[in-house]
Amino acid sequence: MARFSVLGWPVFRQAKSKDKLGRGPAVESPKYANMRPRTEDADKVVQSVCPYCAVGCGQRIYVKDDEVIHIEGDPDSPISRGRLCPKGAASEQLVNTPSRQKTxxxxxxxxxxxxxxxxxxxxxxxxxxxxxxxxxxxxxxxxxxxxxxxxxxxxxxxxxxxxxxxxxxxxxxxxxxxxxxxxxxxxx
Structure with missing residues (x-):
C-alpha cells in the first residue's frame, strides 16, 4: 500500500498548478488516466427497442465481432431520451447469458x-x-x-x-x- 502524502491531494495539485478552477489535470487521477470507454472497440452501433415492456424505450446496442458487448439507452429516442429502467439496462445479460436457451x-x-x-x-x-x-x-x-x-x-x-x-x-x-x-x- 502506498504511503499517504499531502502532495497527492487534488486541492494541493490545484493550488500548485495553473488549473485554478480544478477542472483539468489537477483533479485527474492516475488510476483513471489510462482507462478507455468499454464501447470504444465496437464494430458497429445498432439502434433497437427494449424488449421488456410496452413503453418502447430506445436502446443503442454495441456489437463487436457479431457479439453484443454493451447496451445503453438511446439519447435520440423521443420516448426514453437515453434512459433505461433496471431491466432495460440489464438486457445485455438477456442476450449473453450462458444459460440462454438456443434450441x-x-x-x-x-x-x-x-x-x-x-x-x-x-x-x-x-x-x-x-x-x-x-x-x-x-x-x-x-x-x-x-x-x-x-x-x-x-x-x-x-x-x-x-x-x-x-x-x-x-x-x-x-x-x-x-x-x-x-x-x-x-x-x-
Missing amino acids: VLYRRPYGTDWEELDLETAMEMITDRFLEARRNHWEDFDEHGSPVNRTMGIASLGGATIDNEENYLIKKLFSAAGAVQIENQARI
Whole structure:
C-alpha cells in the first residue's frame, strides 16, 4: 500500500498548478488516466427497442465481432431520451447469458424428459395443432342463432418481453384466425 502524502491531494495539485478552477489535470487521477470507454472497440452501433415492456424505450446496442458487448439507452429516442429502467439496462445479460436457451425443446405428453427438435419440425407441430384446435372448436352461430364466426379453442396471452409491434401482429393474427380470447400481461 502506498504511503499517504499531502502532495497527492487534488486541492494541493490545484493550488500548485495553473488549473485554478480544478477542472483539468489537477483533479485527474492516475488510476483513471489510462482507462478507455468499454464501447470504444465496437464494430458497429445498432439502434433497437427494449424488449421488456410496452413503453418502447430506445436502446443503442454495441456489437463487436457479431457479439453484443454493451447496451445503453438511446439519447435520440423521443420516448426514453437515453434512459433505461433496471431491466432495460440489464438486457445485455438477456442476450449473453450462458444459460440462454438456443434450441427448441419439446416434452411429449406424459414424458419426463425434454428432447431437442429442429425449428421446422416444431413450427409444423404448432401449425398443425393450431389449425386442428380452430377446426374442432369453430362456431358459426351462438346459442341465440346470432352469427359469431369464432373459435373458442384458441387463446393468446401476450407477454411484456415482446415489443408493441410484435404484440400488434399477434393480436391481428389471432383475430384473423377467429380467436376472441386475446389478452396481454401488461393489462392484467
